[in-house]
Amino acid sequence: MQTGSEPDVREDFNLPAPKPGADYLITVLRPEAPPPPEGYPVLYALDGRAVVEQLPEGAMARPGAPVIVAIGYDTERRFASAERARDYTPPDPDGRAVYDTHGRPAGGAAVFHDLITGVILPRAEALVPVDPARRTLWGHSFGGLFVLRSALQPEGAWFSHFVSASPSLWWDDMRYRFAVHAALALGARPSAPLDLHLGGAERERASLPPGEDVKPFIRMRAALPPDSHAELAADLARAGNPGGLTVFPGLSHGEAFGASLRETLRGFAGTGG
Template sequence: MRADPLHSSTRRALLASGAGLWLAGCSTTTPSQPGPLLQAPPVQLPGTHQMDLRDPVSGHTWRIWVQRPAGPAPATGHPVLYLLDGNASFALAAQLARNGAGRPGELRSDGAIVVGIGHPGDATIHPAERQRDYTPPVPGGTATAQAGGAEVLLDFIARELQPRVAAALPVDPQRQTLSGHSFGGLMVLHALFTRPAQFTRYAATSPSVWWNNGQVMGTAERFVQAYTGAPRPFRAQLQLRIGSLETAEAAATPARAAVQRERRMRERTEALATQLSALQWPELAVQMQVLAGEDHGSVMAPALIDALALAQLPR
């Protein structure tokens, strides 16, 4: 086992400095005055920056988080992981990336830039805004105030966000990953099928393939038709993840079973993976996994680990 990087004397000093706080919690006496714990400054993630960025074209404002990796960039630049639902996913992914950077050199992956894309405010999920931003427009239609804004957000990422990240840090253009869950996963699939060269890696977790009567399945068909027998000016990897409990049979309540039966998320996602894998295109690698014991909500965390690993894979 590798030795702890802290010297034993330093560890003892750190433990001693916190002993008063922790031992007070075990004491049978009542403190004479309230402790200062909740008066302490809010926690900040090291190396992380946050800003609300307004899109001059659409007028929408998105909250953006960026964590820069510690240490020098690889010769080809840092891989970048773009995360939808940043309010819910960024802090976890950023900490996972920091954990990986602290591993011994022989076990360490290339440090990834983690970019969260979310919405202003402290809520973990912003239902109305994510439906507006992550769902594709109906065929032949445009975005509305309620839905269909996936192209608007993808344009913003391409026009405003990706250039800003590239200007601030050395990035690897061949390791650009877009990751999303649920509606976010739907947007990831839409991005792959409509602009497969904007990113090189796509991680879709429990994608809402049911949206608008399975519209994305038709988008997949058009993608296949467009590039069958034609030049494919992209090289992409698709990672699909879904929970084993996302079926009607595994639902905990009759109401949830009815929803699963109507949406058929696992069945449709597996069918999509089979369809794309059967193409055997060298420009498109597809990897599908059903995560045992996970439902639609709980699958997000383990899939995020896989998305980060995908982003950090060598070229």
């Protein structure tokens, strides 16, 4: 696939995924500039197909551009709903089986995190020189929930920066949201700076898809308090997190995907990653 923003160097590889469902498709994009002596900074980004499609024109030619490891699924769908619900959502804090609102298996974030750090990361970093001290993990929606969980786990130390965009705090009747606040109150803190991003009109411009099968999703999303993300940012700050909350005025949940990706890429320019 050729796009206007595609750099000179792109390498794809596949990995098997649980069935039924699509295999993983990993796209490694290399900046046009030569690598610094210590290696490029690197951005690990979930929903890889959408990330590649929404890269700004000339993104890989900008000063300080990172290697981008776009972690997606080998499907024509921009967002593979069943696969991302399975992989991005957290296990239940009490150990119960977790399913998405369509009754499909979910709660596989711990297993998926191990796949990223144990398989995807070393394979991607064998293709291009990177600085292991400058790894960022980014995700949106369910992906944002995955990033939030990763930042609060001991194994999150693989990364030096986390960006959680529009995390789906409503997930599973907010059980994980409550668990996060309880953990922070007991002294938990992110293993590296964690930034939260949010569209300013996500609630006002929320989609209302028809059908009985989406009613549980609409109900859980509507039950989330309007100030949930600000409350999370405040609790993270009290726990010592140096990151903050960035709100994109007027943007919907879907629009926040591209805005957050662009903001994250801008953060690499002139900062050393």
